[in-house]
Amino acid sequence: MSQKYVCLTSEARNAWEILTKVETVYTCNKLHVTPLFSNNNNDEDDKEIIVDVCCSTEPVMPMIPLGLKETKEIDFREPFKDFILEHYSEDGSQYEDPIAEFMDTRQAMRTPLRDSSGVGLLFQYYNQLYFVERRFFPPDRSLGIYFEWYDSLTGVPSCQRTVAFEKACVLFNMGAVYTQIGTKQDRLASKGLDSAVDSFLRASGTFRYILENFTNAPSMDLGPEMLDMLVQLMLAQARECLFEKLELQSRDRKQDVDVCLDLAQEAAQVSEVYGKVHTLISCQPVKDYVPYSWVCLAQVKREHYTALSHYHTALGVMGARMGDMSAQTRDTLQFLHAEDENKTRLEIRVPQDDDERKLLGRAHLRESLLLHEESQRLHRMCRELRGKAALSGVLKKCHTRALDAYTAAEEEDDFREVLDPPRILPSTKFQLSLTPPDFSQYRVEDLFRALGPVAIFSAKHHWTAPRSIQLQRLGGEGFGFSVRGDAPVIVAGVDQGSLADFGGMKEGDFIVAIGDKDVKWFPHEDVVKLIKLAGDSLSLKLVTPMDKNYLKQPKGGPKGSVSTSSSSSSGVSSGQPSPAGSMAAHSHKKLTWNPFRKTSAHGKDSVLDHNVILR
Structure with missing residues (x-):
């Protein structure tokens, strides 16, 4: 069965490719995906990037996808035919069809669909490069073929004669397509969250593969510092989706203290990984390369999920009386709160009575409120993030929820109210493993098989x-x-x-x-x-x-x-x-x-x- 390839106009592709961060605004039966950093705000471009999915009106935290690297078309016909005649002593004109098929495959993979078929096309071209490199690119000379690719963020061109550069760029685009697949999933449904986690882990594994197997890349998006940051960023987004799935599954058990404490530790884990991302993204040369909004969003998410960890801890502590807490719950509280010599923090790790339980819960709620306000302040400081309705909606909703809970729990003033709660130690029940590229899944036939065994x-x-x-x-x-x-x-x-x-x-x-x-x-x-x-x-x-x-x-x-x-x-x-x-x-x-x-x-x-x- 023949495969249909869709070629986008340069304007439509620009609206999607330059996209370096996406805000997802869920509306009834539609998911609007709008570019966060695109310089092209043409309304017609926005119409090209509306994806139909079934969702509710609830806002969802935005994720960061990557735009694809672009490349120029290359004419392989004359260099390949000349090399066949010179090196293999065969008539190059007999191989015009295989050469044309190879060029068609490369032309199609320049604008792959943002789905599994697009990933498959990139894999097929990459595997075909295995044979082409061995057939036509000797180590001691050049055929005069140059591979030119443009940086995914800056658009700066880079040119190399080696097939390794072509391979690395194709792999980068595989990872970028995975990020876009993960970003456009319906994350209000369990199935969509599973797909998003899988896509982000595949993207992370692909970037890790590039980092470990390709060196001295001429473009910044293939540099080791950038790739290392992308690996951690995609892992963070996968873990964020896992937390959202745990929240989704726990909606009917909000008053269960053990469920609340699990959510608290998972939220603290998400905050910690975004803290690592923020550290990597704030270092040179990555800081001057990526959009400033990426740096800000990592910081916003770090504070936001720390606030959620305190909020869920407060719900769990205040929702169960001391007499109803099991020994397992007490042990969880013991290990959930970090030991700290800071005198400004409450020394209560496991409350001994209901008064200490309420005091500890209110302290966590107050800390949650302060952190939500900090995340909103960081959000307002970034011009690109201010106009993102979904992000604003998520932050406002969580802040209002924490404020309502704190107001409902207010009692008489206690001098200990000024003390901060203990820090929450991050922990997770989900062990994430990177998914490297599975090249054997997309086997291809050597187009130039007639030349003989490639070995x-x-x-x-x-x-x-x-x-x-x-x-x-x-x-x-x-x-x-x-x-x-x-x-x-x-x-x-x-x-x-x-x-x-x-x-x-x-x-x-x-x-x-x-x-x-x-x-x-x-x-x-x-x-x-x-x-x-x-x-x-x-x-x-x-x-x-x-x-x-x-x-x-x-x-x-x-x-x-x-x-x-x-x-x-x-x-x-x-x-x-x-x-x-x-x-x-x-x-x-x-x-x-x-x-x-x-x-x-x-x-x-x-x-x-x-x-x-x-x-």
Whole structure:
């Protein structure tokens, strides 16, 4: 089934790509996604980014997605055809269709859809690069092909000749698409929250993969400091979604003290991870690179979730009498409150009576109010955040809720009311693990498979131009050579003074054609069968490798028992590097076969049947 690719106009793409933070405003049956930092405020662009989902009117805390890197179109036709003729000694015009298909795939992945099909397209192109890099990009020279990509935030172009830069940029766009998928989920539903968590973890794993496998990137968005921050930011957003899911599941158990204390610790955990994000994002050179609104939002969320941790602690403490608290709840309170030598804090960690319980609860409510006011102050200080209705709505709603609870809990003045509550230690029941890119999920076929197994016929290996050999034998005379291996079959030995020797065959030659059949991909048995069928007249096409190192037989194996089967010879890539070397020994080894040597009459049939050489 053919896949349909949608190409956006430059204006529409700009409204979506420059988007570096999204505010989600939920309205009845529609989710409006508006760009937070876009310089293009055209109403027509805003119309292009409305996504239909089923949601209520409740505001939701905004998340930060990433815009995609853009790139220019590249014409690979002439460089690839010239290289095929020069390096592989084949007619480049025969490969016009594979080259065109590769260029179409690259053109389509420049503007992928923001869903799983877009991710799949990026994976397919990335896996195809595995083969293309090995086929056409030798380590010692340049084809004159330059990969130019634009920074996702600044639009500054960067240009490199290496395929590694192309790979890193494609991976970055994978992560960016994941962030956009996660951001547009309906986070008022459990299913939407699960999808958002999965998408943010995949984005974080992708950025971590880039950080660990690609170095010296020329653009800032691929720098180690930026990638490290993005990993932590996506982890923080995944943990924030988990907290929202826990809140959603706990709506019917708001008065349960254990549920409230769990929410308090999870909120403190979210606050802590956003504190780490704020630390990373406030350091050079990231601080001067990312939008100031990112820095502000991380700070707002840190204060907001600390306030929520105090609020939920207060609800739990004030909602249950001391006589109703279980031993487990008391233990939770003991470990929930941090020990602190600060004299301005209450020394109550586990209340001993109802008076201390109420005092501790009011202290947490008061602290929650102060922190909510601080988060609102930070929100007002950022011009870009001030106009975000969803963020304002969330902060105002939580502040009002805490104020109502504090007003309802007010009693006579107590001199201890001026003391701060104990700090809440962060803790979580959710162990998050990054999801690295799964390249094997999107397997592709080598478009240039006809050139031969990529482990042998690659840009880094060199061999002579193909030469044709015609062998004509008489009577019972043998051709005088033996073969071994698979795809391609290798000349294992040549008898001195034989037809093969006079014809110019050499040990280590690759048999690339028999008659008019290309046999570069043929297994050992099929090549042997073709040699048998040739009769007394054998026409071969051979190439002699110039680098004999990768033809050496493994130590300890029987002579002539090497096979060329490897993961990279199958024509399908998982996106991972193939094992080192181009020849891998099978556990089941084939013996060398010499079908045309003179043998004793009584053993001739058995030798031919079992591929055993008798010299």
